[in-house]
Amino acid sequence: MVNEGYAEHVQGQDRLRIRVVLIEDDPDWRRGLAAYLSREPDIEVVGEAQSGPEGVELLEKVEADVVLLDIMMSDSPEGLWAAAEIVKCSGARVIMLSSMEEKELIFEAFKAGAVDYMVKSDFQEIPQAIRSAYANRSAIHPSVAAQMREEFRRLKQLEHEVRVKELRSLLTPTELQVLDLIEKGHTQTQIAEKFVVSIRTIKVHVGNILKKLGGKSSKEAAQKAKDMGIL
Numbered sequence: 001m002v003n004e005g006y007a008e009h010v011q012g013q014d015r016l017r018i019r020v021v022l023i024e025d026d027p028d029w030r031r032g033l034a035a036y037l038s039r040e041p042d043i044e045v046v047g048e049a050q051s052g053p054e055g056v057e058l059l060e061k062v063e064a065d066v067v068l069l070d071i072m073m074s075d076s077p078e079g080l081w082a083a084a085e086i087v088k089c090s091g092a093r094v095i096m097l098s099s100m101e102e103k104e105l106i107f108e109a110f111k112a113g114a115v116d117y118m119v120k121s122d123f124q125e126i127p128q129a130i131r132s133a134y135a136n137r138s139a140i141h142p143s144v145a146a147q148m149r150e151e152f153r154r155l156k157q158l159e160h161e162v163r164v165k166e167l168r169s170l171l172t173p174t175e176l177q178v179l180d181l182i183e184k185g186h187t188q189t190q191i192a193e194k195f196v197v198s199i200r201t202i203k204v205h206v207g208n209i210l211k212k213l214g215g216k217s218s219k220e221a222a223q224k225a226k227d228m229g230i231l
Contacts, residue, residue, distance in 0.1 A: 017044040018134045021064040021092070023055035023082060024048075025073040033068070033123065040127050052082030056089070064092045066130050069114075071098045071105055080105075080112050087113030093133040095126075160228075168230050170212045178205045180231050183222035 020043055024030040027050065034045045047062040049055035051073055059067070067086055071079035083094045096109040096117045109117050115133050118126060171179070174195075181191050188206065192199045206218045215221035225231050 017042055018130055019044055019046045019063060019065045020130060021045070021047040021049070021055065021059060021062060021067045023050075023052065023058075023067060023073075023079070024070040024097070025050050026070070029120070033126070036123065037127065037130075043127060043130055052078040052085075055082050056085045059086055059090045059092060064090070066133050067092045067094045068126070068130075069094055069096055071096045071109060071117075072100075077105060077108070080108050083109065083112040083114050093136075095129055095133055097126075164228050164230055167213060167225075167228065171209065171230070175205055175209050175212075176231070178202065179209060179222050179225050182206075182218050183226050183231060188218070 020037060022030050022034060022045060024033070030048055030050070034048065037043050037045055046064060047058050049058045052069075055067070055069065067090075069079045069083055069086070071077055073079060079096060083096065086092060086094055094112075094114045096114045097120055098105060098117070099120050106117050116129050118129055168176075177195075178191055181194070182188075186194070188202045189199055192202045195202070206221075209218065209221050213221045213224055215224055222231075
């Protein structure tokens, strides 16, 4: 008969270990990672699955603290779907694993609810990532952070280009010419003479430009157009 106090002590010691589930379709890599993690005294692999659906089903039966989830399975980013399901139905924290540093996938992984994203070649850092995720202290891996900053810059540039295109489409060819001449220092009278139209016509153009671009004066609107790259 086992001493009850000793049994409770052993159970308490076991619970100090972080329960990890591996979801990975490459059996060799999964086996190697499980063996690597088994060397850590505070980490225990409590389950393995080879697909997203299988992993989600496993987590309905097994309690896990952290899930290591391959983002690409069956030649598709199946892990993104699985991550969203796991986050929704389980208290486990998800760390996405990938053999690639794909910016789009990184963003999608965090949108799905992952707390970290690691490239498989950095497997030496996985144990510490597990501990950080378990302690709710996950910090984005430096290589991933760099990718995310680059993606933020790309999205910001894309947003700017879309905005410029929208504003440019609002302006007529004549209004663009008027803006260009104003930016180059021409007065409205000089522009009217150049176009051989009345000053009133130019004032109408300027009024339309201010409505579309904003600004308190034609010079301010022209400067804005230049700064944004509309001209």
